[in-house]
Amino acid sequence: RLPTMSSTAIPNDAPVEPKRLVVITAGTGNPSSTRQLTDRIAQTSLEILTEAGTAATVSVIELAALAVDTARAAVAGFPDDALQAAIDRLAAADAIIAASPVYKAGISGVFKTFVDILDNDLIVAKPVLLAATGGTARHALVIDDQLRPLFAYMRALTLPTSVYAAPEDWGTTDLGTRIERAATELAVMVRAGV
Numbered sequence: 001r002l003p004t005m006s007s008t009a010i011p012n013d014a015p016v017e018p019k020r021l022v023v024i025t026a027g028t029g030n031p032s033s034t035r036q037l038t039d040r041i042a043q044t045s046l047e048i049l050t051e052a053g054t055a056a057t058v059s060v061i062e063l064a065a066l067a068v069d070t071a072r073a074a075v076a077g078f079p080d081d082a083l084q085a086a087i088d089r090l091a092a093a094d095a096i097i098a099a100s101p102v103y104k105a106g107i108s109g110v111f112k113t114f115v116d117i118l119d120n121d122l123i124v125a126k127p128v129l130l131a132a133t134g135g136t137a138r139h140a141l142v143i144d145d146q147l148r149p150l151f152a153y154m155r156a157l158t159l160p161t162s163v164y165a166a167p168e169d170w171g172t173t174d175l176g177t178r179i180e181r182a183a184t185e186l187a188v189m190v191r192a193g194v
Contacts, residue, residue: 018055019190021045022093026063026100026111033133035062037165038099041131044183045097045190054191056094061086063110070110073117087118095127095190098151102134102142107150115150124155127189129182130162140164157194159185 023042027034042058049056063070066083073079079087090096100111130147134140143162151158161182169175 016055018057019049019094020089020092021056021058021095021097021186021190022089023058023060023097024063024090024099024111024114025060026108026114027133028064028101028108028110032064032101033165033167033170034099034101034131035060037131037133037163038097041097041099041129041163041179041183044179045095045129045186048183048187049190052187052191054187056190059089061089063108063114066114067110070113070117074113079117083117087122090118091122093123093126095129095186096123096156097129097131097186098147099131099133100147102132102139105139105142107132107142107146112150115154118154120154122154123151125194126156127159127186127194128156129159129186131164131182132162133165135167137164137166137168140166157189159189161185 021042023038025035025038046056046058066086069080069083073083100107128151130143130151132143132147143164148158159182161178163178163182165175
């Protein structure tokens with residue numbers, strides 16, 4: 001015989017917490033093209049969620065500002081307060097937008113080191129929109145070759161559509177179309193409560 005379980009009904013007028021989107025960006029310029037790309041993706045995601053009646057917020061983790069702390073944590077084995085606060089924000093996220101610049105045909109070392117210090121169970125089943133920027137369109141496969149397997153190892157749910165932007169993409173409508181498609185996928189996952 002199964003034990004009887006009681007449940008407490010949540011009143012319909014109970015305040016609903018906004019969904020939390022967290023951006024991880026490893027751009028180093030000021031402004032960086034990687035940050036500009038994530039800003040566009042985050043803004044489009046917010047607009048789609050708002051239109052669908054879902055409140056959401058965005059916070060940004062700038063990895064360049066945490067580079068020394070991240071390196072120290074990789075060596076010492078534990079993060080300082082600023083880095084722990086970023087990790088806590090990531091743990092509380094309902095969805096993640098993760099973007100890295102491409103250097104020498106690979107993702108940023110700062111990005112990889114940050115992921116290396118995360119607990120393996122931190123982002124299990126969290127929806128992740130992958131993005132990258134680079135100096136040439138020839139590096140577009142870095143997302144599928146390096147970022148997608150990295151987040152698969154972390155057991156996150158990477159979205160089917162990723163967004164890569166080379167310099168020639170910034171003035172095209174195609175970039176906006178890809179951002180819209182990826183942001184729509186993210187919004188669907190967030191609204192589904194995955």
